[in-house]
Amino acid sequence: MKLSECRAVLTGASGGIGQALVERLCAGGAKVLLVGRQGDTLRALAQRYPGQVEVVQADLRQSVGRDAVLGAARRFGGVNCLINAAGVNQFCLLESQDEDAIAALVEVNLTAPLQLTHRLLPLMRHAPRALVVNVGSTFGSIGYAGFTAYCASKFAVRGFSEALRRELADTCVKVLYIAPRATRTAMNGDHVVAMNDELNVSMDAPQAVAARIVEAILREREESYLGWPEKLFVRLNSLLPRVVDQALRKQLPVIQRFARHRS
Numbered sequence: 001m002k003l004s005e006c007r008a009v010l011t012g013a014s015g016g017i018g019q020a021l022v023e024r025l026c027a028g029g030a031k032v033l034l035v036g037r038q039g040d041t042l043r044a045l046a047q048r049y050p051g052q053v054e055v056v057q058a059d060l061r062q063s064v065g066r067d068a069v070l071g072a073a074r075r076f077g078g079v080n081c082l083i084n085a086a087g088v089n090q091f092c093l094l095e096s097q098d099e100d101a102i103a104a105l106v107e108v109n110l111t112a113p114l115q116l117t118h119r120l121l122p123l124m125r126h127a128p129r130a131l132v133v134n135v136g137s138t139f140g141s142i143g144y145a146g147f148t149a150y151c152a153s154k155f156a157v158r159g160f161s162e163a164l165r166r167e168l169a170d171t172c173v174k175v176l177y178i179a180p181r182a183t184r185t186a187m188n189g190d191h192v193v194a195m196n197d198e199l200n201v202s203m204d205a206p207q208a209v210a211a212r213i214v215e216a217i218l219r220e221r222e223e224s225y226l227g228w229p230e231k232l233f234v235r236l237n238s239l240l241p242r243v244v245d246q247a248l249r250k251q252l253p254v255i256q257r258f259a260r261h262r263s
Helices: 016-027 039-048 063-075 099-124 148-167 190-199 206-219 230-239 241-249 252-262
Strands: 007-011 031-036 053-057 081-084 130-135 173-179 223-225
Touching: 007 016, 007 099, 016 031, 016 039, 016 206, 031 039, 031 063, 039 053, 053 063, 063 099, 081 099, 099 130, 099 148, 130 148, 130 206, 148 173, 173 206, 190 252, 206 223, 223 230, 230 241
Parallel strands: 007 031, 007 081, 031 053, 081 130, 130 173, 173 223
Antiparallel strands: none
C-alpha cells in the first residue's frame, strides 16, 4: 500500500514506537487517526502534522473508547489501515505478579485490539484495499522467563492474526503480523535494559522498528520478524524447541536475579 493512499488508525500513538510511526507515515503522505490515552502527547503530534493527523483520546479497554474511535474513523472519511500498536509489558516472575496487572495486560495487548478490529472491519471493507497490521513480538513465538503473561498475550495476537488472515482471504482486507525484538522504549525499564546488557541481548531503537513496520505496509508483507539471531530462534523454537529450552536455561539465573530484585 502506498503511504500517500493510506488512511490509518494507529493505536498506541503516544508510545515510543507509535510516535516514530507517526513520523514515518506522515513523511510518506499518509493521513493518520491517532489513538491513545496520553492526550498531551497526541495533541503535540497533531500540532506537528497539521492537516494529516487527527486525535482520539480513548481507553480501548472500554466499549465507549472503541465507539469513539469508530465515530472518528467515520468522520475521517473512512480508513483502509488499522495499526494495532498499543501494548504494555511487565517484567516479573509470574508468582510475584499482581492478578489485576495480569488482567490489565491481557486486556490491552489482546482483547482491545481484537475488539477494535471487530468494530472497524465493516468500515474497512468499503475500501478497495485495506490492511490490518498487528504489532506482535518475538515473544509471541518464543516463551521467555520473566515475561510469562506478556508472552501469552503476544502468542495470542499471532494466532489472532493468522486466523483472521485466513478468514478474510477472499476479501479486500489483508492481515499483517510484525514481530519486533526488544526495543528501547519506556515499556522496557532500566532493569530490563541492564539485564539485556548482561545477557548480550540486542535492543532496537523505536525509529528502526517503525521503519520496518512501514516497509511491511508498503510491501504488504504478511509476516515480518525483526532482528538477528531472533529470527533464527523463532524458527528453531518451532522446529526444535528443546534446543531453545537448553539455550534459555543458561540465562535463567540472571533473569531470576533481575526479576526478584525488581519485585
